[in-house]
Amino acid sequence: MPELTKDDRSAQAGPAGRPLLSMESVTLRFGGVVALNEVSFDIREGEILGLIGPNGAGKTTAFNALTGVYQPTSGRVVFDGQPLGKRKRYQINRLGIARTFQNIRLFGNMTARENVLVGADSHHRSGVLNSLFRLPLHRRETREGLQLADELLEMMDLGHRGDDLARNLSYGEQRRLxxxxxxxxxxxxxxxxxxxxxxxxxxKQRLMDLIRRVRDLGNTVLLIEHDMRLVMGVTDRIVVLEFGKKIAEGAPEQIRNDPAVIAAYLGVDDDQLSEEDEHL
Known part of the structure; x- marks a missing residue:
């Protein structure tokens, strides 16, 4: 397992800015409710993309569609050139998509280091026999997993909490874990x-710095977040959803001044905005 270094990550990266993931006309229905309506956007390699919108806009539904929690009713999701289709969530993870959740989902009775090792184990090739007899492959993967876990804990400013139970960490520390x-x-x-x-x-400022650090190591980041100051401060591009449809896409400054986005968040329509602008 390679060390988590910027050079290693950069060497694995493809052409800068190529689409890493594409949602292609994805529609998702729950009975008579259309949660996503022909939503299309790309996530480009090496960028931080923000996905925003009012409550009920379809952000988490889109998130779940591209991580395998939901299967699109129509359309498709393509990751690194491969349609995700009906792949299981663990298969999607092995392809290279990882996620966190709105509600913290740690193993509270395991240490911080052990929680990270759970993630590292997803790529281990040693099976039961290797583990039982502590064969060379198992010993090597265990050693490399521990090294990676300690590197990541240091990166998250949790190096001093590696032996502490996850449930005993502060809320912010659990988020970083x-x-x-x-x-x-x-x-x-x-x-x-x-x-x-x-x-x-x-x-929040600490989190912004952390997200940039993750991107600088060669990762691509998709961010759902309600805090507009954080989103505007850390993202390269933003996609905006409203009522399950994409209404805007662009750089943070474009989104900040987009009339459709302002209307979605303020609850006024474009005609009202135009009338107000005439009186300014």
Whole structure:
């Protein structure tokens, strides 16, 4: 298992800016409810893409569609040139997509280091016999997994908490531990679902720095987040959903000034915005 270094990550990367994941006209229905309506967008290799929208816009549904939780009713998701189709979630993870969740999902009775090792284990090739007889492959993978876990804990400023039970970590530390565990799977695409929920301003700034650090190591990041200051400050591009449809896509400054986005968040329509603009 290679060490988590910028040079190693860069060497694995393909052409800069190529589409790493594409949602192609994805529609997802739950009975008579259309949660996603022909949504299309690309996530480019090496970028931080924000996925935003009002409550009920379809953000988490899109997130779940591209990570294998839901199967699209129509359309498809293509990752690194491969249609995801009906692959299982663990198969999608092995292809290189890792995620965190809105609600923290750690193993509370395991140490921080052991939680990260769970992620590292997803790529281990040694089976029961290797483990039982402690054969060379098992010993090597165990050693490399421990090294990677300690590197990731240091990266998340959790190096001093490696032996502590996950349930005894602070809320912010648990959030960072979830990111460390996801990174231990060695993803090409890291999907973060509202990672700043419950954070104070200092913790949010720390998270922004951390997300940039993850990207600088060669990872691509998809971010769902309600905090607009964080989204505008850390993303390269933003996709906006409303009522299951994509209404805007572009750089943060474009999105900030897009009338359709302003209307979606303020609850006014484009005609009202135009009338207000005339009076300014």
């Amino acid at each position: 979830e990111i460390a565990r996801a990174l231990a799977t060695r993803p090409k695409l890291l999907c973060l679902d509202e990672p700043a929920a419950g954070f104070n301003p200092v913790e």
